[in-house]
Amino acid sequence: MKKTKVLITVLAILLLLAGGYLGGILFFQSHFLPRTRLNSIDVSMKSLEEAEDLISADPIPLTLVEKNSNGNSTVKEVLLLGQDVKAEARYDAESLLEGQNIFTWFTSFFKDSDLTCKKAEGSYDETSLKDFIGKLYCLQERNIKEPSPAHLEINEGILTAVEADDGSLIKEETLRQQVTAFVKAFLEGSGTDTLDLTSFYETADHSDISVYLEQQREKLQPVLDKTVTIVVSESITVPLAGRDMQDMLVLKDNELFVDEDKLEPYVKALADKYDISETLYINRPSLRSSLRNSLLAATNSTVYASWSTESSSSSSTEIPSTGKLIDVDYSEQTLRYYENGNLIFSSDIVTGNAATYTIIDYGTYYVQRKKQGATLRGSDYTEYVDFWIGFGRSGHYSDGGGILGIHDASWRSEFGGDIWLSDPSHGCVNMPRDNEERLYNAVDIGTEIHIHE
Numbered sequence: 001m002k003k004t005k006v007l008i009t010v011l012a013i014l015l016l017l018a019g020g021y022l023g024g025i026l027f028f029q030s031h032f033l034p035r036t037r038l039n040s041i042d043v044s045m046k047s048l049e050e051a052e053d054l055i056s057a058d059p060i061p062l063t064l065v066e067k068n069s070n071g072n073s074t075v076k077e078v079l080l081l082g083q084d085v086k087a088e089a090r091y092d093a094e095s096l097l098e099g100q101n102i103f104t105w106f107t108s109f110f111k112d113s114d115l116t117c118k119k120a121e122g123s124y125d126e127t128s129l130k131d132f133i134g135k136l137y138c139l140q141e142r143n144i145k146e147p148s149p150a151h152l153e154i155n156e157g158i159l160t161a162v163e164a165d166d167g168s169l170i171k172e173e174t175l176r177q178q179v180t181a182f183v184k185a186f187l188e189g190s191g192t193d194t195l196d197l198t199s200f201y202e203t204a205d206h207s208d209i210s211v212y213l214e215q216q217r218e219k220l221q222p223v224l225d226k227t228v229t230i231v232v233s234e235s236i237t238v239p240l241a242g243r244d245m246q247d248m249l250v251l252k253d254n255e256l257f258v259d260e261d262k263l264e265p266y267v268k269a270l271a272d273k274y275d276i277s278e279t280l281y282i283n284r285p286s287l288r289s290s291l292r293n294s295l296l297a298a299t300n301s302t303v304y305a306s307w308s309t310e311s312s313s314s315s316s317t318e319i320p321s322t323g324k325l326i327d328v329d330y331s332e333q334t335l336r337y338y339e340n341g342n343l344i345f346s347s348d349i350v351t352g353n354a355a356t357y358t359i360i361d362y363g364t365y366y367v368q369r370k371k372q373g374a375t376l377r378g379s380d381y382t383e384y385v386d387f388w389i390g391f392g393r394s395g396h397y398s399d400g401g402g403i404l405g406i407h408d409a410s411w412r413s414e415f416g417g418d419i420w421l422s423d424p425s426h427g428c429v430n431m432p433r434d435n436e437e438r439l440y441n442a443v444d445i446g447t448e449i450h451i452h453e
Helices: 002-028 048-057 094-098 102-110 126-134 172-187 210-225 242-246 260-274 284-295 433-442
Strands: 036-038 060-067 074-081 087-091 113-115 120-124 151-155 158-162 194-196 228-233 236-240 249-252 255-258 280-282 301-304 307-309 324-329 334-339 342-348 363-378 381-392 404-408 429-431 448-452
Touching: 002 102, 036 048, 048 087, 048 094, 060 087, 060 172, 074 120, 074 172, 120 126, 120 172, 126 172, 151 210, 151 249, 158 210, 172 194, 210 249, 210 255, 228 260, 228 284, 260 280, 260 284, 284 301, 334 433, 342 433, 363 404, 381 433, 404 433, 429 433
Parallel strands: 036 113, 060 194, 228 301, 324 448, 404 429
Antiparallel strands: 060 074, 087 120, 151 158, 228 236, 249 255, 280 307, 324 334, 334 342, 363 381, 363 448, 381 404
16 A cells, blocks of 8 residues: 555656646747847747747847958948838747757756847838938048059158059949848848948959059159259249159159149249349249249259239330340350341350250340359359359349349350250350450340340
């Protein structure tokens, strides 16, 4: 009898345990196991509907991976469906529920289970998605870097070759297509919660042009290294070199160009500083033109400022007539001196030339100043002359006269012929000393000078 009672008790306990076990199996067929977290939310003992309500209550985060502003790393932005973008989205956790091992349900009381539900279904508002895309990091101008092929750059006056750079540019149309398709796929239950956009960015041309760049560097570096000397007058020269000169050059498509926005104010400031009066001033267009050529030259050069005159009243400025004329013929390299239409004498000369940017503008000038004993200075020379005849556009005496000049050149043994093509002057007209002295003694302030080819 006693044994029977024990047996009945054991059977009852076993039946109770079996019932409990089977009950647990039945229960967890429709409920999540104990100590289960779904998308970091505790869904222990929750039915499928209750669990989906919990994890779908908050906005659903989607991750977008973009390039940073330099294009050398990535940044991540989160799109919250239901907050950043209006949407009706609900997670589908049924497959996770079905994937539970309900036959060992009792062991779940002793261990945690963290599950991630990525499958969701629903719809979104197209307008709010479009607005969100327009605010993304990769579409902000400050974060966009255009792709660039290998090219030359100027750093502290030195040309260097820079490798191709893919930058950080993604076309807005491409971005909208990819993000829209991503959100749509996610809400159809067939997508993921992360979109890597980096493969959709524009790329640079990575063609090997290293030989070409080196050739360009060797060609253009001397342009940056040279010095331009601006001769304002006999006693005033202005060197233009280094950063002051380089700032007036711009590098585009591996070629150097003059930056007109920098050249014009420079010429204006220089002219404003040295203009003598309202009726005797530096010819700005002429100086800009001469400087423009010299800035792009690969060798040191000298630019001579030309002077203009105009009346401050309605009447024209009268140029004194002396009955004397100096005729300078560039093509023949000859100077002829006339009085009252009669040729008095002629002389071989040496002038500047266009190749060295030292040619004098053709036209009519007048003697402005005469000086015995003068020292001429430039960026690469200092020379003494016995006789100096300075001339400009005005026929009146000017202390600033002598911007251009006719003078002797003791350092030369030959004049005339083709010497000016291979060994030109710095811009002035060079003459043998005896002829220069004779001319100096003959001419007056206001004597007309005609320069032509």
